[in-house]
Amino acid sequence: MFNLLMFNADWSSGRVTVPSGRVFEYTDGQIAAQFRDSDNNLLLDRLASLPCLFCEEGTEDETAYVGQINRARASGGDLLLEISLDAEVPPLQNKILYENRAELDMPHDFEFSRNHWALKDVDLYRFLLRHIRPRRQRPTVFQIPEHERIEPTLASVMMPFDAEFTGVYDSIRQAAEGAGLRCRRADDIWENAAIIQDxxxxxxxxxxxxxxxxxxxPNVFYEAGIAHTLGRDVILITQNKHDIPFDLRHLRYVPYLNNAEGRASLAQALQSRMQTLLGH
Structure with a gap:
């Protein structure tokens, strides 16, 4: 059995207020009766002993969390909750819950579009074992944070550190600025002892x-693989189409010549491509 709390709340804050009048909606009456005393008061300590699925309304990419209620108390017509999220269970998306709603005893679509607190006679952790993939093994050669911190105006360039590419980098930077982005290359920064981490x-x-x-x-190829693995939008450019690896030749790339006219055309093509990726 578990608590299903469907409220548009900031669950990560650890403190949430919910209306007591929404408790036990979409809950079987016999189950609800187990969590009220003879005076019809909520048995908050008993409710807090159950695992929780903390959700916001929706059936798509909304985020849901598994956790528990650490403390609950009544205040007027509200319930003040102190909660914690289970660090061992990754955040879920509502579409996974919606696709498997019958298993969660959530047969009604409108249960995903109304703020409420329900009790479900379902083993939540067994459900998670069936449908949630375990965390992947983390890299050991370099570190990536648990959560993405994408800077929406940052473009990065992976290219040989060679003087003959200086003009090319200037053209790329010009294209990025035209698309509203700032452009950086790994040799622009020095934050870690190991260059690969930078x-x-x-x-x-x-x-x-x-x-x-x-x-x-080879460094650029390695970096392109990392970018693809991390799910970034990658734009390939080259002075020679034969330099595109065989495994990547099905992807669009931008050919260019390393002269003034060629670099100007590169800047124009890159700016257009960036604007498309940004939805401009």
Whole structure:
């Protein structure tokens, strides 16, 4: 059995106020009766002993959390709750709950569109074991934070650290600025003892990553793989189409010539592509 709390609340704050009049909606009467005393008062301590699914309304990408109620008390017509989230269970999306609503004893669609507190005679953790993938193994060569911290105006460039690419980088930076982004390269920063950590941190924070495959530089290929794995929007550019790895040739790339006219065309093409990715 578990508590289902469907309220548009800031669950991560740890303190939530909910109306007591919404308790036991969409709850079987015999189950609800087990959590009231002879005077019809809520047995808050007994409710708090059950695991909780903390949700906000919706059936798509809304976030839901598993956790528990640490303390509950009545105040007028409200219930003041102190809660904690289970750090061992990753946040869920409501669409997973909606797709499996019958298993959660949530057969009515409108249960996802009304603030309420229900009791469900379902083993919540057994449900999670069936439908939630375990956390993946974390990298050991470099570190990535538990939660993404994407900077929406940051574009990063992965390219050889070579003087002949200076003009190319200037053109990329011009394109980024035209699209409303600021552009950075790994050699612009020095935050960690290991250069790979600087590179990965930059990629992880970036909204868009531009990778210059010219010369088949192994570092750039490695960085492009990291960017793809992290789910970033990646734009491939190259002076030679044969430098695009075979596994990536099905993706769109921007060819260019490393002369004044070619770099100007590159800047124009990149700005257009960035604006498209940004939805401008």
């Amino acid at each position: 590179v990965v941190s930059l990629i992880d924070r970036s909204r868009i990553v531009i990778c210059d495959c010219t010369g088949r530089n």
